Amino acid sequence: MYGSKRFHLGELELAVLEYLWSNGDFDAKGVYNTLGKMRGISHNTIQSTLERLFKKKLLMRQKISHAYIYHAAVSRDELMGRMIKDVVKVISKEDTDSMLAAFIDIAAHHTDDSRLDKLEQLINEYRLKN
Template sequence: MVLGDLEKQVLNYLWQRSPSDVKTVHEALTREKGGSLNTIQTTLDRLFKKKLLDRHKRGHAFFYTPRVERENLIVTLIDNATRDFTSSNENVFVNAFQSYSGQLEEQELDALDAMIQAQREKLRQDKEN
């Protein structure tokens, strides 16, 4: 799955302020950049067809809400990107992440370490059961 810049902006907006209709999203996102109501409508429809948004009709307007959590979408996008460039026996993802981790602050590394430890514990428990 590939997302364009406007699709990402729309999703970020809706994760913070949903449900929203086309007009509200248009007003919020095009204040600085311009753009037509039709472009926003098309983008919302594309995200709906990609099953990333739900929509419900109220009166004459559709109101959109995200169908996926932000974190889950990020995982899916990372998985898709790494799968395109790796085979199942490569550690390319681990190596790429190691390279990226040089940009992280200590707090972020501590949080990541805690998540890794929690995952290791979960794997141990799963093996025991």
């Protein structure tokens, strides 16, 4: 799934993943009954979205009786890390200074001091491991 090919997740795909992370394992009908009806989309749209996420290896499934039960194959944190790495790889083109500056800018403007302290702690822990 995550080699040299860049992948994209649409808004509905992210919503389905969020639904499964928050609510646990479901079949297509279960996802449709809540998410599909709320959004006014068809059962087939939910089913094809689940299939796309399965093909992208972001969901796993198990056939029980006549239906597949889907569950997330990756955690929210793991997916976020993969997506950030993907964007950095595509945009930075070896310019890691700009990437780091952008990351610090985002962290400084969207968090409080305790989160910046946590970032500093994580950096120090990483340095100790490596």
